[in-house]
Amino acid sequence: MVTRGNLLYPEKLDGFVVVEKNKRVGLLTYRILDGECEVVTLDSLVEGQGVGSSLLNAARDLAVSNRCRRLWLITTNDNLHALGFYQKWGLQIAALHRNALEESRKLKPEIPMIGKNGIPLRDEIELEILLTP
Numbered sequence: 001m002v003t004r005g006n007l008l009y010p011e012k013l014d015g016f017v018v019v020e021k022n023k024r025v026g027l028l029t030y031r032i033l034d035g036e037c038e039v040v041t042l043d044s045l046v047e048g049q050g051v052g053s054s055l056l057n058a059a060r061d062l063a064v065s066n067r068c069r070r071l072w073l074i075t076t077n078d079n080l081h082a083l084g085f086y087q088k089w090g091l092q093i094a095a096l097h098r099n100a101l102e103e104s105r106k107l108k109p110e111i112p113m114i115g116k117n118g119i120p121l122r123d124e125i126e127l128e129i130l131l132t133p
């Protein structure tokens with residue numbers, strides 16, 4: 001993964017898993033740095049059943065208990081579904097990093113030029129929720 005110009009290896013990060021009937025159906029990875037909690041990956045294998053929300057809830061609770069100032073994440077301009085989901089959950093758009101994927105491709109050249117929905121993959125959209133101790 002590349003977020004904000006940092007190459008991250010999700011398999012080395014801590015995370016949360018949702019297990020249903022002995023099957024893993026959701027995974028969130030995160031990192032805590034400088035008093036902020038970044039959600040690095042979020043994947044639900046059974047969409048629309050609350051898995052994604054419960055993972056974000058767990059990350060927010062962890063961030064609060066670690067006295068983080070905010071929970072934040074990056075999605076890309078093509079991921080219209082995630083953008084809707086995150087805002088409904090309570091995250092707010094905090095910044096638009098135009099053409100950030102140009103820099104990301106220097107670290108991870110296999111990032112495609114065209115993303116989801118046939119949309120050119122160009123920008124990072126930063127979303128956050130501010131946390132009160």
Ligand SMILES: CC(C)(COP(=O)(O)OP(=O)(O)OC[C@H]1O[C@@H](n2cnc3c(N)ncnc32)[C@H](O)[C@@H]1OP(=O)(O)O)[C@@H](O)C(=O)NCCC(=O)NCCS
Binds near residue numbers: 050074
């Ligand atoms: C985005 C993702 C994690 C959502 O997971 P999920 O398990 O479907 O999420 P939930 O079931 O908890 O959905 C929670 C709510 O968000 C709503 N929602 C989901 N997508 C939405 C959208 N595009 N717009 C508005 N609301 C949306 C659901 O209807 C649900 O509402 P409800 O609680 O009122 O019923 C999942 O679609 C996914 O894994 N996508 C592929 C990977 C990905 O893009 N990850 C994000 C990378 S940045």
